Amino acid sequence: KNEVEQSPQNLTAQEGEFITINCSYSVGISALHWLQQHPGGGIVSLFMLSSGKKKHGRLIATINIQEKHSSLHITASHPRDSAVYICAVTSGGGADGLTFGKGTHLIIQP
């Protein structure tokens, strides 16, 4: 089973700062998901990627398949970005193939 490590576990930053959250995994994958869990508990899918880079608004996700590493960047961070960000990977197969990281708890202070 894949092992997923996220860093940092906790991150506090000031509004406007550039944020980077990292995800490393141990076994080759087919796809990687970045998820956002807001304070109420619900989870939203931000990105699903298998190579390269994706951008959505102020969020950018990159993946390096050779290095087994992905990063999630937030530009011009805002207090509403405060949430837990979760990385999940799959090596293919069925519904039991997703392995989740423990999450990065991000707080953006005004």
Added chain:
Amino acid sequence: DGGITQSPKYLFRKEGQNVTLSCEQNLNHDAMYWYRQDPGQGLRLIYYSQIVNDFQKGDIAEGYSVSREKKESFPLTVTSAQKNPTAFYLCASSIGIAQWRDTIYFGEGSWLTVV
């Protein structure tokens, strides 16, 4: 709006009781999942279903049961056999189970506390 609805949001259970968590989706998705989230741990898969009247155990199925009588509904029962049921439970769905290709959608979750 399409989405996943979980209920109740908060539930308290006495020792020895069974409780059922509801999950309904109107996304017309075939695949549905139940995950458990504990503090400091990643989500863990309890059960999943690829199609009506079919479901499979995940990594931590002991003490739980599910049914899939309708495409839209995938209720989870936490039985008295579950030794440590206090946790946050998330229901999810996707078009299919190819998680290397299909985006997964989550509900708002249900907090279960044993008192």
